[in-house]
Amino acid sequence: MYMENIKDILEKNNFSFELIHNDIPIHTAKEGADYFKIDIAQIAPTLIIYTNVGFYVLIISGGRGHVDFKEVKHLLNCKNVRMATKDEVKLITGFSVGNVPMFGIPLPYIVDKRLLKFSFVCGGLGEKNTTLKVDPNILLKLNKVIAILD
Numbered sequence: 001m002y003m004e005n006i007k008d009i010l011e012k013n014n015f016s017f018e019l020i021h022n023d024i025p026i027h028t029a030k031e032g033a034d035y036f037k038i039d040i041a042q043i044a045p046t047l048i049i050y051t052n053v054g055f056y057v058l059i060i061s062g063g064r065g066h067v068d069f070k071e072v073k074h075l076l077n078c079k080n081v082r083m084a085t086k087d088e089v090k091l092i093t094g095f096s097v098g099n100v101p102m103f104g105i106p107l108p109y110i111v112d113k114r115l116l117k118f119s120f121v122c123g124g125l126g127e128k129n130t131t132l133k134v135d136p137n138i139l140l141k142l143n144k145v146i147a148i149l150d
Contacts, residue, residue, distance in 0.1 A: 006103055006125060009142065010134070018133040020122070025129055027098060029062025032131070036122055039063070044115055044123035044136070046100040048084040048092060048107075051076055055084060055092050057105050059123065059139055060149065061114035075110065075147050101126035102139060109143040111136075113150055 010017045026032045033040035041063030049056050049072065056076070060067060069081045086097050093105050102123040115121050115136040125132040139145070 006101060006132070009103070010138070013138075013141070015135065015138050017135075017138075019125065020131045020133055022129045022131055025098075026131070029065075032122060033062060036131070036133075038122065039118075041114055042118050042121045044102060044112075044121040044139075046102050046105075046124050048089045048100065048105075050080075050082050050084045050088065051078045052080040053078050055088070055107050056146075057100075057107050057109045057143070058149070059102055059109065059111050059115065061112045063114060064112070071149065072110070075149065095126050098124075099126055099128055100124050102132060102134070103142050105143075107144075108146040109139070110147045110149055111139050111143070111145050113148050115139070 026035055029040050029043040029045060032043040041061045043062030044059050047058045047060060049058050072081045089097050093100055118136055120133050121136045122131050122133050
């Protein structure tokens, strides 16, 4: 159901995209890069982070390898930042960890600047074993982006 909504939004806005049904589950950026035979930096995991001022969606480049919480704290000007727990992710987004979509979560977004240099990135669509291949600039157009990670 959710996937259809995203497809409709992308089509209505004439954004080019591709839905890819994976033969295998993809759990890490490295697995995604190997599976799609692309640069690991083009893999765009959607993470939920918790801060003392609320939850945020963080779409990060797989090339980073990890979240720099110090950088996120500085960017958001807040004291505490951590990854949301599996239960929090499910409660806040309605999706399980690993299936959080790149679009449509009603939270503020932070997007990794590194993703924007590519013609396409691959990330979640809210459905198991389905990947969305899309122009990363769409992330800025369709989400409530409040910060860009340098």
